[in-house]
Amino acid sequence: MSAQLDELIAQFENFQAKVRQAEASFAGVGDMQERISQVENAVTSPDGAVTVVAGAGGTVTDIRLAAGATRLDSAQLSALIMNTLRQAVAGAVQQQAGIVDDAFGDAFGVNTSEQVRQAQAEAWGTEAEEPASEQPAPQQTAQRATPRRRPGPRDDDDYFEDNSILRRD
Template sequence: MSAHMEQLIAEFEKFGARIRQAEARFAGVSDLGERVAEVESVATSPDRGVTVVAGAGGMVTDIRLAPEALRLGSAELSATIMATLRQAVAGAARQQAGIVDEAFGGAFNVDASEHVRQAQAAAFGTWEGDLASQDETSSRRPPDASGDDDFDQDTIFGR
């Protein structure tokens, strides 16, 4: 066999190996939607009076109020609900980013989780480590209620 033919065969085998690698990486794509649909983030206010559950896409699926929460004034209860809601939705976004990273992060050299943490840290005025530690516990600390809550122009990925 000629050297040229051997080189062509070697190149073809490399190409075939790359195709098999790509197929292996994308084999889990079919269950990606299922995994995202199963996302659930539970946040509880520091006083344990308010619990919010958020799912995929940040959809709030449940809000539970303990009897002691009903003793709060309307403004304080509203602020506690909103702060807890933000934490639950933010947790769901971080979970979704983690699923995307597991499926595609290595293949495309993208760290969606880090981008989401940075954007949330900027939006909430917190340190990124606080957000990472919140993922390890179901109890969430609400952001400072005195901050600007107008996020209409922001997304979880930043401006």
């Protein structure tokens, strides 16, 4: 009977140790949430005409157009806004992934930052970029921000020239 009791006590102590480990891992959740809520990534187009600010979850919080932006034709301005917006959102999402990695990456053996970079590279048809900590400042990031593959007008989900919002698949 004593051996069984010792075994149960050992199992219970092991369970308690795992509970303490989980509590320690999740103790930083509040701090992580606070850091994520403060994420901000501002990117300015290479010519300085467009600045986009993105926050947590890739939410666009500001778009600023310089006086020179009005000299561009509508297609150029639209493309410049979209390219700058994509870079601002991508940077904000990468920052957020880095915060998650700092809080839980080691505990769960995941690399959220790498997963985000890979997903962005696949979505844009580009190579995965280095982590944000190794990237130049956001102003410089915008200078190499143009995706290598540019979809044709009919491939773009935002193409409404034929006045239809429905996809033709």
